Amino acid sequence: xxARLCKINFVATLLEVRDLRTHFHTSQxxxxxxxxxxxxxxxxxxxxxxxxxxxGKTMTALSVMxxxxxxxxxxxxxxxxxxxxxxxxxxxxxxxxxxxxxxxxIFQEPMTSLNPVLTIGRQITETLEAHERLSRDTPEARxxxxxxLVGIPDANRRLSDYPHRLSGGMRQRIMIAIALSCxxxxxxxxxxxxxxxxxxxxxxxxxxxxxxxxxxxxxxIITHNLGVVARYADRVHVMYAGKVIESAGARDIYxxxxxxxxxxxxxxxxxxxxxxxxxxxxxxxxPPDLWNLPQGCSFSPRCKFVIERCKREVPPLRDIGxxxxxxxxxxxxxxxxxxxxx
Amino acid sequence: xRQYILKRVLLMIPTLLGVAVxxxxxxxxxxxxxxxxxxAGTGTYAPKQAIxxxxxxxxxxxxxxxxxxxxxxxxxxxxxxxxxWTGRPITHEIAIRLELSVxxxxxxxxxxxxxxxxxGTLAALRQDSWVDYFVRVFSIAGLAIPSFWLGILMILVxxxxxxxxxxxxxxxxxxxxxxxxxxxxxxxxxxxxxxxxVATRMTRSAVLEVLREDYIRTARAKGLWEKVILVRHxxxxxxxxxxxxxxxxxxxxxxxxxxxEQVFNLNGIGKLFVEAISQRDYTMVQSLVLLTSFVxxxxxxxxxxxxxxxxxxxxxx
Numbered sequence: 001x002x003a004r005l006c007k008i009n010f011v012a013t014l015l016e017v018r019d020l021r022t023h024f025h026t027s028q029x030x031x032x033x034x035x036x037x038x039x040x041x042x043x044x045x046x047x048x049x050x051x052x053x054x055x056g057k058t059m060t061a062l063s064v065m066x067x068x069x070x071x072x073x074x075x076x077x078x079x080x081x082x083x084x085x086x087x088x089x090x091x092x093x094x095x096x097x098x099x100x101x102x103x104x105x106i107f108q109e110p111m112t113s114l115n116p117v118l119t120i121g122r123q124i125t126e127t128l129e130a131h132e133r134l135s136r137d138t139p140e141a142r143x144x145x146x147x148x149l150v151g152i153p154d155a156n157r158r159l160s161d162y163p164h165r166l167s168g169g170m171r172q173r174i175m176i177a178i179a180l181s182c183x184x185x186x187x188x189x190x191x192x193x194x195x196x197x198x199x200x201x202x203x204x205x206x207x208x209x210x211x212x213x214x215x216x217x218x219x220x221i222i223t224h225n226l227g228v229v230a231r232y233a234d235r236v237h238v239m240y241a242g243k244v245i246e247s248a249g250a251r252d253i254y255x256x257x258x259x260x261x262x263x264x265x266x267x268x269x270x271x272x273x274x275x276x277x278x279x280x281x282x283x284x285x286x287p288p289d290l291w292n293l294p295q296g297c298s299f300s301p302r303c304k305f306v307i308e309r310c311k312r313e314v315p316p317l318r319d320i321g322x323x324x325x326x327x328x329x330x331x332x333x334x335x336x337x338x339x340x341x342x
Numbered sequence: 343x344r345q346y347i348l349k350r351v352l353l354m355i356p357t358l359l360g361v362a363v364x365x366x367x368x369x370x371x372x373x374x375x376x377x378x379x380x381x382a383g384t385g386t387y388a389p390k391q392a393i394x395x396x397x398x399x400x401x402x403x404x405x406x407x408x409x410x411x412x413x414x415x416x417x418x419x420x421x422x423x424x425x426x427w428t429g430r431p432i433t434h435e436i437a438i439r440l441e442l443s444v445x446x447x448x449x450x451x452x453x454x455x456x457x458x459x460x461x462g463t464l465a466a467l468r469q470d471s472w473v474d475y476f477v478r479v480f481s482i483a484g485l486a487i488p489s490f491w492l493g494i495l496m497i498l499v500x501x502x503x504x505x506x507x508x509x510x511x512x513x514x515x516x517x518x519x520x521x522x523x524x525x526x527x528x529x530x531x532x533x534x535x536x537x538x539x540v541a542t543r544m545t546r547s548a549v550l551e552v553l554r555e556d557y558i559r560t561a562r563a564k565g566l567w568e569k570v571i572l573v574r575h576x577x578x579x580x581x582x583x584x585x586x587x588x589x590x591x592x593x594x595x596x597x598x599x600x601x602x603e604q605v606f607n608l609n610g611i612g613k614l615f616v617e618a619i620s621q622r623d624y625t626m627v628q629s630l631v632l633l634t635s636f637v638x639x640x641x642x643x644x645x646x647x648x649x650x651x652x653x654x655x656x657x658x659x
C-alpha cells in the first residue's frame with residue numbers, strides 16, 4: 001500500500017509544455033494558433049486536449065512533434081521538455097530520432113494518412129528500420145505481431161495488402177500499430193475517432209486504452225467530444241483561442257468546472273441523466289475570430305459572467321486548488337448552481 | 343491482371359479499324375490523285391488513256407469498298423503493299439526511317455526525363471525560392487522556344503564557332519555508335535528541351551501536391567529520413583501523372599517531328615509523312631497513319647501498365 005502510494009506520488013512528468021507559442025503568418029496577418037500554452041503529461045497518463053475546431057489543439061500536438069506546417073507556421077516561443085530535454089533546442093536530426101520512436105502520433109483521417117502505394121507491412125517495417133529497433137525479430141515478424149496486437153483479422157495476409165482495401169476503422173488500427181511499433185513513451189492522438197462510425201469509435205478508443213495501459217504509454221487525446229473525455233482521460237486541458245483556459249482531473253472538470261467556457265461546453269451537450277425535454281444551452285455568440293481577438297480575455301464577448309476587468313486584462317492560468325487550474329478572474333465564485341439559475 | 347492485359351490488347355483491334363476507315367476515306371476526299379500528280383511533275387502532256395492505264399495498274403479504278411477491303415485484307419496478313427509513288431514495299435520504306443525516328447524519340451525522352459524529374463522535384467522542394475523561379479523560367483522558355491529554331495541556332499553555333507557540322511547521313515547505332523550519336527544528340531537535345539518543359543511543370547506541381555498529403559505528414563511523424571520520405575513516399579505517388587505525360591509525348595515524337603527533321607536533315611518518319619501526303623501516296627499515308635496510331639495506342643497501354651504497377655488502386659480495379 002505504501003509502495004503504491006509512493007509510486008503514485010513520484011510518477012515522473014514525461015512532457016512539460018511551457019508557454020508554447022506557435023504563430024501562422026497569413027496574408028491577413030499573424031494568427032496566434034497556440035498562444036502561451038502550458039500543461040504537463042505524466043508517465044502513463046491519458047490527457048485530453050479539448051476545445052472547438054480552430055482553437056489550437058492540433059497545432060499544439062504538431063508543435064510537440066515539431067511538424068508545424070512550414071513556412072507559414074513557426075514555433076516562436078516557449079519550451080517543450082520531454083524526459084528532461086527541451087525538444088525545441090534539438091537539431092532536426094535529433095528530433096527525427098524522437099519522432100515515431102519516443103513520441104508517436106495518430107491522425108484524424110485514417111483514409112488519407114496511409115500511403116496508398118505502399119503495403120501495410122512496408123509502412124510498419126519502415127518505421128522500425130528508421131529507428132533501428134530490430135532486436136531478435138525480423139521487421140516482418142514484428143509487423144505481424146503488431147497487427148495481431150491491434151486486432152487485425154487475418155494479419156498474415158494483410159501485411160502485403162494495400163490501405164485502400166481496408167475500412168476506416170481497420171486503417172486506424174494500422175495507424176495505432178505503427179504508433180506502437182517502437183514502444184514510444186507518448187502517443188499524440190489527434191481526433192483519432194472523429195472520422196469513424198460511432199460503433200467503430202468506441203472500439204478504437206477501447207483498444208487505445210487497453211494498449212496504453214498494457215505498455216504504460218502516456219497518451220494525449222485531442223478531441224471535441226466530451227464523452228470521450230469522461231470515459232478515457234485522466235486529466236483534461238480545455239483550450240480556447242490558442243490558450244489553455246482550464247486544467248483539471250477528468251472527474252473534477254465535470255463536477256466542478258471553474259471556467260465559464262467549460263461550463264458552457266458541458267451545458268451544450270445533451271445528457272442522458274436529464275429529462276429529454278430539457279433545453280440545451282448553447283454558448284452564445286460566434287467562435288473567436290483568430291485574426292481579431294478582443295483585448296483582455298478572449299472569451300469575454302461570449303461570457304455570461306463577464307466583469308469589467310475581463311475586458312482589460314488577460315486572466316492568467318492559475319492554481320485554484322487540488323490540481324485544478326483556471327484562467328478566469330472569477331473562477332472561485334463560479335458554480336454550477338449559479339449558471340443554471342441565471 | 344492477365345485478363346486486363348488481354349482485354350486491352352483485343353480493344354486495340356476496333357480502335358485501329360476505326361482509324362483505318364477514317365484515313366482511307368478522308369484521303370479519297372482530297373482533291374487530285376496520285377496519277378495526276380505524277381504527270382504534273384513531269385510537265386508533259388498526259389493522254390487520257392495513259393492516266394486511265396496507270397490508275398488501273400494501281401487498282402484505283404475499282405470501287406472504293408473493294409480497294410478498302412483488299413487493303414485491310416493485306417494488313418491482316420501483314421502485307422502493307424507497295425508505295426504507289428516509288429513502287430518499293432512500304433515495310434522497307436518505313437523500316438529504314440523508323441529506326442532513326444524511334445531512336446530520336448527515345449533519346450529526346452531520355453533528355454526530357456533527365457531534365458524534368460530532378461528539376462521539377464527540386465523546384466517543388468524549394469518552392470518560391472530562387473531555385474524555383476529559375477526552374478520556372480527555364481521551363482517556360484522551353485515551351486516558348488520552337489525546337490526547330492533551337493536546332494537552327496545549334497547548327498549555326500557549330501558552324502560559326504567550331505567550324506564543324508553534325509554528320510548528314512544516318513548511320514545505324516549498331517554499325518557505328520559514335521557517328522550515330524554525333525548526328526542524333528543535337529536534335530534530341532533540341533526536342534528534349536521543349537519536351538522537358540511540360541514534364542518539369544507537371545513534376546513540380548505533382549510533387550507540390552503530394553507533399554501536402556496527409557501520408558507525408560504521417561511519414562514525418564514516423565521519424566523517417568527526409569530522403570526516404572521524398573523518394574519512397576512522395577516521388578512514387580507524384581510520378582504517376584508525369585509518366586502519362588511523358589508517354590503521350592513519346593508517342594507523338596515517333597511520328598510528329600516534321601520540322602526538326604527538316605532542320606537537321608534527318609530522313610525520318612515525319613519527313614516521309616509530309617512527302618507521302620503531298621504526293622497523294624495513298625498506301626503510304628494509310629500505313630503511316632496506322633503505324634503512328636498503333637504507337638499511340640501501344641504507348642498508352644504501356645503507360646497504363648506502369649501506372650498499375652506503381653499504384654495498387656488501379657491494379658485492383
